Amino acid sequence: MSHKGKIAVASGKGGTGKTTVATSLAVTMARKNQTVPPLFLDCDVEAPNAHLYLKPDWLKRKVVSMQIPEIDADQCIHCGLCADTCQFKALALVGEKVLVFPELCHGCGACSLVCPTNAISEKDNPIGVLESGSGLYGIQFARGVLNIGEPMAKPVISELKKWALPEQDQVMILDAPPGTTCSVVETIESADYLLLVTEPTPFGLHDLKLMLELARMMEIPHGVVINRHGIRNDSIEELCEQLGIPVLLTIPFQRKIAEGVSQGKHLVDIIPAFEEKFANLAQTILETIAANKAVVGSTHEGSRYEGGE
Amino acid sequence: MKILITVQEPDIKSQVDPRFGRAKYFLTVDTDTSEWQAHPNSAVVQAHGAGVAAAQWVSEQNVQAVISGDFGPNALRGLQAAGIELFTFDSQQTAEEVVESYRQNKLKKY
Numbered sequence: 277m278s279h280k281g282k283i284a285v286a287s288g289k290g291g292t293g294k295t296t297v298a299t300s301l302a303v304t305m306a307r308k309n310q311t312v313p314p315l316f317l318d319c320d321v322e323a324p325n326a327h328l329y330l331k332p333d334w335l336k337r338k339v340v341s342m343q344i345p346e347i348d349a350d351q352c353i354h355c356g357l358c359a360d361t362c363q364f365k366a367l368a369l370v371g372e373k374v375l376v377f378p379e380l381c382h383g384c385g386a387c388s389l390v391c392p393t394n395a396i397s398e399k400d401n402p403i404g405v406l407e408s409g410s411g412l413y414g415i416q417f418a419r420g421v422l423n424i425g426e427p428m429a430k431p432v433i434s435e436l437k438k439w440a441l442p443e444q445d446q447v448m449i450l451d452a453p454p455g456t457t458c459s460v461v462e463t464i465e466s467a468d469y470l471l472l473v474t475e476p477t478p479f480g481l482h483d484l485k486l487m488l489e490l491a492r493m494m495e496i497p498h499g500v501v502i503n504r505h506g507i508r509n510d511s512i513e514e515l516c517e518q519l520g521i522p523v524l525l526t527i528p529f530q531r532k533i534a535e536g537v538s539q540g541k542h543l544v545d546i547i548p549a550f551e552e553k554f555a556n557l558a559q560t561i562l563e564t565i566a567a568n569k570a571v572v573g574s575t576h577e578g579s580r581y582e583g584g585e
Numbered sequence: 586m587k588i589l590i591t592v593q594e595p596d597i598k599s600q601v602d603p604r605f606g607r608a609k610y611f612l613t614v615d616t617d618t619s620e621w622q623a624h625p626n627s628a629v630v631q632a633h634g635a636g637v638a639a640a641q642w643v644s645e646q647n648v649q650a651v652i653s654g655d656f657g658p659n660a661l662r663g664l665q666a667a668g669i670e671l672f673t674f675d676s677q678q679t680a681e682e683v684v685e686s687y688r689q690n691k692l693k694k695y
Contacts, residue, residue, distance in 0.1 A: 359641060365634025368641040370666045377659055380634045 281565035282448045284467035284496075288483025290454030292473045293503035293527065295320075298451040299329040300543040301471075304554040305447060306413035315442045316411065318419035319463040320453040321404060321432045328540050332409035332417035339405055340420065340435045342383040342428070343398035347374045351395035358387035358396060379427050404432040406439050416440075429459045437462075447562070456486045461494070468565040470498040471524070476510040484512065488519065497564055501557075504529040525557050586616045588687060589643060590680045591653040595623030597680050603654025606636035612680050613646060616688060621680075636660030643669070652683050652692060671695035 285298040298316070306313035318326040345358070345367065356369035366380035367387055378401060388396035403426045408418035418440035420432040442448040452463040464470055470491050474484040484500070491498040499522040502512050507529040516523050527533070527543070527550075536546035544551040591608035592599040602608040607629050614621040628638035636656070640663025643651060650670040664671060672692040677683045686692050 365631055365637040368637045368644075368663050370641060370644045370663050371668070373666060375637075375663060375666055377634070377637055377662075380637065380659070 280445055280447045281468040281562055282442070282450065282466065283469045283471060283561055283565075284450040284452055284464040285471045285473060286452035286460055286464055286487060287454060287473045288456055288485075288487040289474065289477075289479050292475045292480060293501075294454070294473050295326050295329065295451055296537055296543055297471065297473050297501055297503070297525075297527075298449050299326055300550070300554050301558060302330065302415050302449050303413060303542050304544055304551060305449075305558050306415045307551075308555060308558075310414065312443065312446050313414035313416065314447040314449050315416045315418070315440065317436060317440055317448065317450045318417070319433050319436065319450050319459075321420035321422040321429050321436070321459070322453060324419045324421055326451050327411075327417065327419065329542060330411035330415055330417050331540075332411040332415075334407055334409040336408045337405060338435075338439060339402050340432045341400040341402045342381065342431055343385060344378050344381050344383065344401040345376055345387050345396045346399045347376065348395045348397065349373070351393045353393055353395075355392060357390050357392065361386050361390045382428070383431065403428065406432070406436050408440055416446075429453070430462045433459060433462045456483070456490055461490070464490075464494065464496060467496055468568070469561050470496045471501060471561065472498055473501045473503055474512055475504040476502060476506075476508050476512050477504075478510060481510050481512055481515065485515070488521065497568055499524040499561070499564075502526045522560075524560060525553055586650070587613060587646075587648045588616060588650040588652065588684070589613050589646065589648040590651075590683050592623070592680050595625070597621045597684075599623075599680055600678060601652075601654070601674050601680060601683060603674065605651070605653040605656045606639045606660045608639070608653065611639075611643065611646075613648060614680070614684050616684065619684075634659065637663055640664050640667070643667070650687070652687070656695065 285294045287294045302314050302316045318324045354372045359367040359369045364380045364382050366377045368375045404422040406420050411417040420436040422429050422432050450463055453459045472487050474480045500516050505526040505528050533546055544554055590612045591602040591605055592610045592612045593602045595610050608626050611624045628635040631638050636659035640660045644667035652672040654674050673695050675693050677686055
């Protein structure tokens with residue numbers, strides 16, 4: 277199946293404007309191509325907020341569960357093999373009882389495999405939900421929501437990506453969580469392009485460097501958007517120039533933008549001149565994706581990363 | 586009676602370690618014979634679940650009481666399931682002082 281591309285929007289530092297950029301990109305693409313509007317995945321399952329901008333009508337829902345071990349005390353011979361096998365220490369043999377610690381469990385199932393008396397069965401433990409629906413301008417919207425108190429976001433994100441699939445020739449935009457943790461890695465894994473939103477502050481710069489390292493390690497073509505441009509002088513542009521990473525867009529630090537975004541408005545509506553900038557951004561990204569696919573297609577050993585301009 | 590104290594160095598005169606799951610050493614003391622033995626805590630290498638691993642190890646040592654600064658929720662559950670009595674440090678600075686307080690019934694129950 278060929279689809280036009282999977283674009284992940286991430287940042288490193290939280291609050292730089294990922295959702296603002298990702299939703300404006302989706303809205304611009306949907307307005308320009310009404311036959312196949314993009315699929316938008318809100319992968320920030322701990323604090324989803326993209327629905328505030330894309331306003332979906334919810335149509336489908338699915339519970340996400342992890343498999344947690346349950347010990348049958350009658351069958352258990354307290355050999356301790358399950359506890360020894362568990363690399364996450366979610367099981368402990370104390371006296372003649374096996375204790376299960378669900379928050380540490382990663383659902384790998386190794387314990388139930390090694391138990392010599394089949395005393396371990398796997399019980400469904402709901403950890404979150406997946407929701408999808410139809411948003412503004414025909415944008416297909418899907419998100420995951422982690423239950424409050426659950427420590428592990430990654431399984432919900434990976435289920436979301438398997439559940440909400442793009443159609444042929446449909447662009448998919450993934451709004452990543454903040455940070456550079458395994459939630460982010462799970463979100464951006466197998467993306468065709470990584471758009472990094474940063475801001476010219478010390479934390480913005482520091483966390484951008486972490487994301488750039490991640491992007492290089494995962495071999496995903498990437499480019500930068502500088503938001504709140506003008507807020508300080510921190511040298512994002514110098515860094516990008518040194519590393520040969522394209523700065524595809526800058527968004528100025530303006531009260532008007534913050535006000536509009538806080539009211540659920542799209543950046544491309546708050547400042548209409550941005551509609552064209554986002555259209556160009558979309559085109560640049562899609563052209564880069566297409567160029568890379570051509571390289572990979574023609575030479576099997578070809579490097580995935582072609583770079584920006 | 587065999588008791589266990591979390592300590593920073595492998596010695597009866599060592600400063601106590603306020604942590605349980607990530608304590609540097611576990612010192613077991615036989616309060617009848619005054620014999621003691623220091624064990625490095627192998628649970629410290631765990632990125633997660635140190636409390637669980639430490640509690641399981643301690644539960645295998647045949648001690649009746651554990652004295653530390655505090656116990657995390659997972660360690661607490663494990664130790665309580667093992668039926669071990671738990672105490673916390675007060676003014677004691679060294680393992681020796683803890684043993685003395687234990688003998689005089691002056692330790693604070695957790």
